[in-house]
Amino acid sequence: MFALKSPRQITPLPLASLLATAFLLSACSKPAEKTQDIRPVRALVLESNSVDVNAEFSGEVRARVESRLGFRVGGKIVARKVDAGAVVKQGQVLMQLDxxxxxxxxxxxxxxxxxxxxxxxxxxxxxxxxxxxxxxxxxxxxxxxxxxxxxxxxxxxxxxxxxxxxxxxxxxxxTSLVSDIDGVVTAVDAEAGQVVAAGAPVVRIAKSGEKEVVIGIPEDKVETLRHVSDVQVRLWAKPGQAVPGKIREIAPMADPATRTYTVKVAIPDSMAQARLGMTAMVQFASKTAVPQLKVPLTALFYEKAATSVWVVEQGVVKLVPVTIGGAAGNDLLLTSGVKAGQTVVTAGVNLLKPGQKVKILGDDLPTKAAAPATGAMQ
Missing domain, CATH: 1.10.287 (Helix Hairpins)
Incomplete structure (x- = not known):
């Protein structure tokens, strides 16, 4: 049997020994080093140009002359001889009444x-x-x-x-409705068996030949675009091909539904691929006295009613306020705040903070191509 020691026989450790032991233990474990987060971003190098694309609008290709034909007398339609999309000649019978x-x-x-x-x-x-x-x-x-x-x-x-x-x-x-022009039937508004009144439109025909693009522009752009002579038209189906257009007509008052002004832009006959109803883009451009810089919309950072961009310098970003001069398709034109040759972040702007280190994605820095000469399309 073992004999238990009395409490008086237990020797307590000195306080100094306890502190020394704790110091040795803490010295054995090194504190974790703090590493700065490097954020991956996309960026581009700014290049200046002297072409100011004031605006670009989408519209519809239409015939310059479109006739809505109707019978001169009322009666019951007994025959319809054309369908929508049919090519008709002058004097061809379209419908007949009893x-x-x-x-x-x-x-x-x-x-x-x-x-x-x-x-x-x-x-x-x-x-x-x-x-x-x-x-x-x-x-x-x-x-x-x-x-x-x-x-x-x-x-x-x-x-x-x-x-x-x-x-x-x-x-x-x-009682026989005949076409007075050569063209294409764009719509048929009556069918056989229907009783129509004299003068009621029953067939719409687009005259062959001249075409135009009809667009709607906001009221704050009417006066500016009225004096732009460089107008380019390209089809949505063939965006790489552009032809010069000419403003033929600007509506004197806004559309009551859309509150936009209807503008008709004539296109040359050489644009044979333009068919009625196609979607077309009309671009208005003019030379600027001061070169401007183009950036995508994703490059802008909004904070406290101020518009800025993140500029990359030696792997670190800084916030630079800029002034927007206009729109160029999906891009924006900057008139002040940055200069050509600077690197601007185009993706991930909301995740950055001043002084943060970044890594630009891709081996080569993507460069924003300079805009072509006046009259050329992007």
């Missing part, structure tokens, strides 16, 4: 004409006889004057009947 009632009216007018001609012929023969009697002095001059008046009235009746017959003939001919 002409039975008008043909009866034409026949009635013809019968009235025949009766008037008969009365006129009778009156002419009678006048001739009375002229012979007057030469023999068998009748007085007053009787002869009466016969002459009767003949003139009969002739007037013939003229009236002829006019009525011609009018009814025209009415009967109006």
């Amino acid at each position: 002409a039975q009632d008008l043909q009866l009216a034409q026949a009635q007018a013809l019968a009235g004409l025949r009766g008037a001609e008969t009365s006129r012929d009778l009156s002419r023969a009678e006048l001739k006889r009375y002229q012979e009697l007057r030469e023999k002095n068998f009748v007085s001059q007053a009787v002869l004057d009466t016969k002459q008046s009767a003949f003139k009235a009969a002739q007037a009746g013939v003229d009236s009947a002829q006019a009525a017959y011609r009018g009814q003939s025209n009415q009967a001919a109006y």
Whole structure:
């Protein structure tokens, strides 16, 4: 059996020994070093140019002349001879009405004409006889004057009947709707069996030849774009091909629904690939006295009502306030704050802070290409 020591026999450790032991233990474990976070970003090198793209708008290709055709008389449609998209020639029949009632009216007018001609012929023969009697002095001059008046009235009746017959003939001919231009049917607004009123549009035809792009521009751009002479048009289907356009018409008042002003831009006939209804982009450009820098919208950083960009210098970013001069498609034009040759962050701007180290993604720094000369498309 082991004998237990009494509390008086236990020797307590000195306080100095405890502190020394704690110091040795703390010295064995080194504190973790703090490493600065390096944020990966995308960036571009700014290049200056003297082309200011004031604005770019999308629109629709339309024919310069589009006719809405309708019958000159009312009636029931019995035949529709064209469909939307059909190419038609001048004089081609598009629709027909039921002409039975008008043909009866034409026949009635013809019968009235025949009766008037008969009365006129009778009156002419009678006048001739009375002229012979007057030469023999068998009748007085007053009787002869009466016969002459009767003949003139009969002739007037013939003229009236002829006019009525011609009018009814025209009415009967109006039952066939014919195209007065060469073009393409853009819409058909009535079908066979439908009763239409005189003048109601039933077929729309776009005239072959000149085309234009119709766009809507905001009210704050109307006066600026009115004086821009360099207008470029490119199709959405073929963005790499651009042709010069010309502003042909600017609406005098805004559209009540969209509050934009309708602008019609004429395009040359050489743009044969432009078909009706296609989407087109119209770009307005002009030379600027001061070169401007172009950056994507993602490069901007907004803080406290100020617009800035992150500039990379020796792997560290700093926030630089800038002034926006306008838009160029999906990019923005900067007029002050930065200069050509500086590196600007284009992605990840909301995750940065001043003085932070960054790493630009990619082996080679992507460079923003300078804008081409005035009149060229991006």
